Amino acid sequence: MKTIQHLIAVILLSLISFGGAAWAQSGTIVDLQYVKAAQQRGAIIWDVRASNQYLEGHIPGAINFGDIGTVLRDPNREDFIDLAEINAIFNKAGLDIYKEIVVYGSRGNPYSYFGLFTIHYFGGKQAKVFHDGIDGWADAGLPIEKTSSTLGSINIKLAPQENLVVSNEQMRKLYNNQSVQVVDARTFNEFKGNDVRAIRGGHIPGAISIPYEQNWKDPATGLKLAKKEVKTNAGMSLKTKDELNALYAKLDPNKETVVYCQSGVRAAETATVLQNLGYKNVKIYDSSWLGWASHLASPVADETYLNVGMLNARIAAMQNKINELETALKGNKN
Missing domain, CATH: 3.40.250.10 (Rhodanese-like domain)
Incomplete structure (x- = not known):
């Protein structure tokens, strides 16, 4: 015994x-x-x-x-x-x-x-x-x-296996369906339209913002590494089951869940975590924000637009700095 x-x-x-x-x-x-x-x-x-x-x-x-x-x-x-x-x-x-x-x-x-x-x-x-x-x-x-x-x-x-993903056409029918919950796995700045990475910024109306980094023990690890505040990426380890359940407490595991990001990559991590937590029906919006934002008839919350003129000005300014650096390097060699 x-x-x-x-x-x-x-x-x-x-x-x-x-x-x-x-x-x-x-x-x-x-x-x-x-x-x-x-x-x-x-x-x-x-x-x-x-x-x-x-x-x-x-x-x-x-x-x-x-x-x-x-x-x-x-x-x-x-x-x-x-x-x-x-x-x-x-x-x-x-x-x-x-x-x-x-x-x-x-x-x-x-x-x-x-x-x-x-x-x-x-x-x-x-x-x-x-x-x-x-x-x-x-x-x-x-x-x-x-x-x-x-x-x-x-x-x-x-x-x-098309049943694992949601197409653009399907998403336009699903997004305001009360039996479906939509999770936005992008950063909060992308969600609010402050960081525009497509024709338009903002988010799908009704989507719940839970950035995929929140799955980590320390969501700020990437930023801390860039600032050299930490020496390793140990903070990117996955949270415990209890911590993850608390993170997604607003969601219903029995509802159909659609996860999106910019193009489906970050969404894949969140979708897998939810599946491992026991969520019954989790799908990835395949085209994600790129697909939604580019279809101008699709409604957007916190909508902003890409300022092409400002973007071109920034690119031109960067190119001028590159030219100046190249000229300076040539001068040093001479």
């Missing part, structure tokens, strides 16, 4: 020691122990960072074909490139979405979650995301590899 009680106590303590990570194990957000076990059983480990970052150090055996945001998305539309192109990239890299996959980048980086969403969107069912990424791996003192790892080419066919 004492042996059984001791075993139960050990299990409970281990769950407590994982803090917010243990609750996520039943979902798609996984911790270091899961990644180590997945690596041992031969799961595909996908590093979604830029190739130069990957070669500076990555989880042993992880594959990489460049920055996911650059390789798989059109730079103008900020949407997926053609399906055939993505299919060819995955097949060449050996990224079999129908197998177990662990996606990671840097700690808290929403592109890791966008990688997870990409696999699910194209038909995968066994993908997980490692929130702490390469930073969590390195912090644990685990081996780092600096040479490329490759898998043999494959021949699979991707099948988009």
Whole structure:
């Protein structure tokens, strides 16, 4: 009997020691122990960072074909490139979405979650995301590899799952539906129209502003790093389950939930967190703010407009400064 009680106590303590990570194990957000076990059983480990970052150090055996945001998305539309192109990239890299996959980048980086969403969107069912990424791996003192790892080419066919996303047309019908809750995962300045990143600034009427950084233990970590107020990105670790439930307390887990941001990347992180909290029906507004703002008939709260003249003036001023610096550098060389 004492042996059984001791075993139960050990299990409970281990769950407590994982803090917010243990609750996520039943979902798609996984911790270091899961990644180590997945690596041992031969799961595909996908590093979604830029190739130069990957070669500076990555989880042993992880594959990489460049920055996911650059390789798989059109730079103008900020949407997926053609399906055939993505299919060819995955097949060449050996990224079999129908197998177990662990996606990671840097700690808290929403592109890791966008990688997870990409696999699910194209038909995968066994993908997980490692929130702490390469930073969590390195912090644990685990081996780092600096040479490329490759898998043999494959021949699979991707099948988009349109039920996971909301289109522009659908969003225009859903946004004022009382049975649907809309979450804006952008910064508060974007939400209020003070930071304009499309033709118009503002937000979808009725949307609830919860910036995706609020999922982190310290949402201000990015700013603190830029100001050199902290030395690591440890503050980007995920909050505990209780803290996240408190963050989203205004939402109803049983309602249909649509999450959007600028183009769907930050929304992917928030959507995954909500799914792991038990929200029943979570979708991503695929075109997000770029799609909504560009359709001028779509209503906007706190509406502002992009001042093209002011933007051109700023670009011209920057170019003049660049020219002055180049002239000064040439003068120094002479």
